[in-house]
Amino acid sequence: MKRGILCLCILSPGLALADVQGSRFFVGTSAFMLYNLDQSTDYPPHFYQLNFGYQLTPKDVLSLEFITWRYYAPMAILGNSENEEDNFPGYVKVVGPALAYQRFIAWGFYTALHSAFFQQSFWNEEDVKIGTGRQLFLTFRLGYHLSFYSDKLFLEPSLAMTHWPINTGLPEDFQVQEDKWRKYQFEPGLHMGFVF
Template sequence: MKKLVIICLAFCALNAFAQSNNVSLENYNTDFKYRVSFPAIILGNIGKGGERTNTQHIEFHVKRELDSKNIIGLKFATWRLFQPMGIQWWDGLLDKIDSETEFYPGYLRETGIGFSYQRMLWKGLFASVEVLPQYKTYLDLDNKKIANGFKLYNSFHLGYHFAFGKNKRFFIEPQVHSQFWVFDTNTPDAFKQLDNRWKNYFLFEPNLYIGFKF
């Protein structure tokens, strides 16, 4: 819940500032073809230390503009799950975090390097797709390894690009994305029993990306 509040507050503050500086991608300074960005959600883990619900989420993107409409990139991400990712908002996601009823008997660490494609649709409006092969490590509550596996994680995004600052080099991208995963291999039985109760997708996750062009 704290992460969601952080994202909403950051979005409101930055969106208000960026509205007056909004320009379409066609008008950006073409000297800056590359960009780096990260999701604001990772800031919510700062100071949480060894808390059970600390996802230890780290994620970075490096992208290149091919032209005014098409952007390709590399994505690095790692996170630690304490319960199945397929629990939807309408399934009482936040309540289950509070009650701890769906917590794994340990953790699932997922790490990968993948690819992204972003298409500018109209002014700052964009759609993107990301494909992230992930190496999975299952851990017990003492962080001792139980098993390894593989997952192919895919996400679809719809958002808006706001640029501001000198030469419009700083930007934010509020967005909503949905994800699904396949080839989820070698899951220990205790984890699999929990995963099987829920979907292999998650819908309508709000997020805010912060970035810099160079």
């Protein structure tokens, strides 16, 4: 059985300071969506993300993200365990918006803070909805901005720490699994998009 996060990190130098001259808007997504193409997994993520952003200054960017996905085990497990016994007795569907602030530091490097407020629905193994809840999902990111085609296309490989300090409404058997694990995770990321 497969489980994990699609690791797409690109380590290469690039052009790299954000340029506010001309276009300031962008649309983007996460390369994690490519994991939806894996037909061999028993745990499809059904992950979709759309980002819409605006560059306030050459160093400051705000974006609104819309995200939906599924997970089948406590999030801290992802990539850390292949034990079926760690899974939930079903899965969690997540949907919600996020607000992100990105600050360019120097030489293309940036930091970012993403704050997502998710509505969650809990489904048992018979695919029956058994409850709802909410989650505050925070991401702290350090990454690198690469731009191509006259700064119209960009890739942003990153390393992130995610944390979910609020996670309510879990059914009791889901909560038992969740309580066995920490409330944070380290993971790679790769955002991409185009500027207009």
